[in-house]
Amino acid sequence: MVETVVVEQRISLITLGVSDLRRARSFYEALGWAGAQQPDDEVCFFQAGGMVFGLWTGLAGHGAPGIELAYNVRSPKEVSEVLAEAERAGGSIVRKAAIADWGGTSGSFADPDGYVWEVAHNAGWAIADDGSIRI
């Protein structure tokens, strides 16, 4: 019997590739956004409603600025399950599930237009029953 994973109807994280993290973070703070978590000098995260909004120099550093979407899951093994489900649905796997340098489990798939979704398990970020995520 094939076990089916449910891909919940939600987005966990949107990350903007920025060229100057301090400038980018300052803009959103000047808008009134607060409580950013900045684990290093490359990335910071704001809680944004039930999801997370990230600013990352790593995206801009690898070429043109861009936006990445992520779908976070509740267990490491769910990463590869969601990737398989995306492939079955007609997407393509970009990166297989693997341990990421930040310690979690991560992989990615592309949708038919080429938009890349990271699928990740981050033990430090809690996902509520309703799918909302808290940093």
Place this chain on the structure above:
Amino acid sequence: MVETVVVEQRISLITLGVSDLRRARSFYEALGWAGAQQPDDEVCFFQAGGMVFGLWTGLAGHGAPGIELAYNVRSPKEVSEVLAEAERAGGSIVRKAAIADWGGTSGSFADPDGYVWEVAHNAGWAIADDGSIRI
């Protein structure tokens, strides 16, 4: 006395520019996403947690595919107030508040890296006290 508008810490809508709406919608439906609202043959919207996920041929049609973020507000006059607040914070106004062809009020600003946020009032989409939005 200057009235200050609060820019809540949330994102209302993420829209992906797609080249083939039927193909794009079918992929997310094959993932298990349901209940899409498709007002015409150019755009469809999925509820995604407390936000909205859109697929739109209009973005791709105007050049390279891309992703747009939107922040929805609770009244038409709040659109220009949020735009002014973004400008004060160091962003630039891309489109002043105006009545949109879909009937609501809309404008947009760019953040310091050039990412464009639409600021919109759509009377048909309810915004809850916690900032979540329902189509």
